[in-house]
Amino acid sequence: MSVPPDHLQGGHVPHAEMRQHNLSVVLRRVHTEGAVSRSELTRATGVNRSTTAALVAALARAGLVREEIPRTHRTAGRPSPMVLPVPERAQVVALEVGVERIRAERVGLGGTVLAERTLLPPSDGPTPFEQTVGRLAGLVESLGEPAADAGRCTGIGIAVPGLVRRADGLVRFAPNLEWRDEPLAAALADRLAPPWSRVPIAVGNDADLGALGEYARGAARGYDDFVYISANVGVGGGLFCGGRPVRGQRGYAGEIGHMIVNPQGRQCRCGARGCWETEIGTDVITEAAGLQVPPDHSLHGVVEAAAAGDERAERALDDAARWLAIGLGNLAVVLSPRLVIFGGGLQDIYEATFDRIELYSATTGLARSRAPYTHRRSALAHRAPLVGAAELAMAPLLDDPLGLPRPDVR
Template sequence: MSYKPPNRAPGSAPPAGPAALRRANLSLVLRELRDHKVLSRADIAETTGLHRATVSNLMAELLERRLVREVGVRHAGAVGRPRRAVALHGAHVGALGMEINVDYIAVHGTDLSGRVLVERRIVHDAVGSGPDGSVRRLAAVAGQAVEAMRRAGATPAGIAVAVPGLVDVTRGVVTLAPNLSWHELPLAERLTSVLGPLRLPVRVDNDANLAALAEYTSGVAAGTPYLVYLTGEVGVGGGIILDGRLLRGADGFSGEVGHLQVDPDGAQCGCGRAGCWETKVGLAALVRAAMPEQAYGLPGRPVPDPGERVSDIADGLAAGDPRMTAAVAQVGEWLGLGGSILANLFNPRVIVIGGYFASLARWLLPHAQDQLDRLVVAAPAARCRLVASTLGFGAASRGAASMVVSDVIDDPTAIIGTSPRPAPV
């Protein structure tokens, strides 16, 4: 199996014509199966509005491409005729999602049906390595993940990389990632070049946007149409779901909530401004207050896994360490204050907190929810609650993998290696 990516910019309209209509119908069928797991051909015809004969022809092509599989018989009602059921398959088609952050690289590889093939997080000093070193490390990690996926029987159709910063998604350029010290980095192009013989299409997007998509599709508040997701890393970003759609903004740069100025007299942020929200609630701020001897940026100290830092703080909190307890209470109050600004602006039903926020939710949430309830103008009518993500530090890489899956579903005909019979639109 190989995959030929569509010859068009992400998000642009596909060309018109019979082939495009057939491709759109194939995609429509796959999306129904992704959303409903198991359906009969008759079910698909009813939900899509396509003629049953059209669905049968489309299904024949999808079966030949091994993108769906038959899973038995379903009965329509107690005495209805039996219907052959089908489900999303694609065990031979892989999707590789990655995230690079200040102190780690995360990997999440799946097949088309969502079976997890590889998942890991490795320590990486992105700032110390610089852009060139980080691209080389990303390529090395990607190569290892691709080999693991191939051993599991799936060939990746593409790679998507989540980055904590402003991303020009169409060009695959990281416009600004202040915590990584990256500026105008053509990451997609550079990574594609270093990957060389793998010849995989590379997409790049903002980490919080991808994590928000993962939360909306498979997280603790899945399906909530008005949702805000907050990353809990060294930096803080936000992904905003409004009416079931990701809010990108006019230029694709929405969600930079970590740079809301909440304290004009506060510490300098990596973006160059003072008093940004992430200087109050980011992991670097918490570590500096809770265990200053482990603070980020100290000379001569290796960069530990963020999970280790958070685990140490959790142990201290469980033991009643007064310095850590005070630090977490303060972060929780600032978390609630910033969350109230988002609640007043977007009126979400849920604010999902991820990353280290979720790991320490037991101690953070009471302080944060109190502040949120106090500061939301429309409370209690707004009914906004803070909940902890269950996806951990892997939310962005999971969302990145789902973006590759969406690319395949958008154009199933790009799967090469079979010779499907021509099918009417």
């Protein structure tokens, strides 16, 4: 439904916007489902069959979709043509800036990965901002080279582990990269040569984009109210309510790792005391287990040590489960999600501790009365933020499939 049912929602739908909107519904459906019958598109748009055929024809003329007659069909009558995306025709570059690596994918309409690259950092410790921008620019341009990539690039999306101002792609604070107020989108645009420099760049928080990725192509498909938790060295969250991302002012919502859950607890890198991530951050758990933090900051070692009977590792996992339950309980009372997804390094301890998280959850806020939620691990695993970055970059095209001027990047 596109007419918002909510109280006091204002607005209007001039006739001129309707065609664009219906084109958008069709292209989004094809983009997320991969192959959709024309009759299904008729149901999705709510317009009649001939109008749907005209919408599909317009998208096909623009080269964005193609039609195919299914070879076998069981029902009588003519089979409904299937509509498929043309990945090469509309492409985006998705980038993820992490502490341990930079990843890049060139993604076509429909979510097809056409090319990918990973860069490890040149040295230990965080890479300075300017140097990172230079590496990102190199990656973007290298992804455009293959001769097969003759399509058009409609956007660049970047996932960053930090507070990101959506409007202009400024990274307000990324503690693990040691960045403060770095104008990432503007700096990358400056560094790229034409025609890349004319491609719009959108930047998002990695957990927000992880949630978007899971909603589009992962564990959250069909869930309109969910929380995606990405716990690594830091703990971030991506929130969806009523089928929409919760952004808050400037796009800063979802910083769930900085809820204070233990005012008598440890000092956090953010300056406060007792933030959730000081209890469930992967390095904190590893150190509590008396183990060396591995280069990838994963929790495999802790889980293995506990399974082998190491008491300190076992206690560290138990503590982590207790603090996970408290934070999850807080999110449950505030947002009442239907699903919680464990992403990032937290996936490693999901199976090992979930029975205990459940147990401790019985002692958290409103435990007896609140709505229960499903939980599962991320379906996209570490790719989730990158998938979300691609969706972010693709969004303007999906919103207005025939309206965008697109720089020709070959």
